[in-house]
């Protein structure tokens with residue numbers, strides 16, 4: 269299995285993956301350092317510890333054919349197993365990798381090149397190419413939607429990342445993005461995808477834009493931090509944010525208390541996508557069980573977690589297929 273695209277018949281990264289990830293250099297899928305060595309080096313660079321909560325991540329750069337830890341000029345982010353007390357955490361790298369591959373390969377969601385990788389002591393990690401770093405080393409200006417919305421813990425309290433709706437994110441996009449009609453379809457697709465794969469942590473900071481300095485305009489960045497959180501936090505809510513702002517709810521939701529087809533259609537209309545485009549985008553999420561199953565089976569999850577992953581997607585697929593209005 270290629271640890272990048274999960275194609276069968278490979279023992280390491282296939283050529284297309286080497287090209288996308290490492291500009292064609294023959295980089296090994298085993299790092300030259302162990303996880304303890306990684307942690308130690310990271311602690312030595314303690315002023316950079318605040319990147320994000322419980323998740324340890326670190327920048328890597330490519331030197332010849334070796335990936336090495338770096339404080340500056342890193343073109344990759346390495347994410348090992350996080351330190352926390354949720355379930356099955358050893359499999360978060362495999363989960364994130366699989367989920368990103370599902371998004372990119374099956375649902376045409378723009379994702380940065382990413383792969384599964386191992387430390388020298390065999391422990392798993394997820395590696396992703398930084399999309400804010402250009403090939404010449406220059407950085408693009410990136411802002412997440414908490415920044416765009418002007419929300420922080422100081423001004424909006426501890427729950428600030430969750431105290432918002434996807435409809436309101438669309439509202440901010442409309443205000444700041446001149447190619448809104450294109451970008452909003454990408455956003456719509458991503459919101460449906462997160463629901464399908466049980467990503468219950470797609471909060472305000474997990475969506476970002478590039479800021480184009482010259483024109484003061486924005487475009488959406490590729491998707492990131494996608495994973496099936498139900499494998500780690502079984503009782504988490506279905507979505508990190510509500511679809512709709514305020515008290516609005518569809519008849520379907522009032523009857524079932526779960527988002528289903530009518531909710532996503534209504535959401536699509538509210539954010540300005542026409543019915544024909546909604547049909548097309550939404551249709552792309554249905555009847556994909558077989559190819560989803562096949563990619564899950566080739567992933568680095570354990571046998572048990574492959575079943576859990578697939579079962580959770582199937583139950584969401586059923587909800588996406590269900591229309592209360594259509595049954596009246």
Ligand SMILES: [Zn+2]
Pocket residue numbers: 270271272273274275281282283284285
């Ligand atoms: Zn590959």
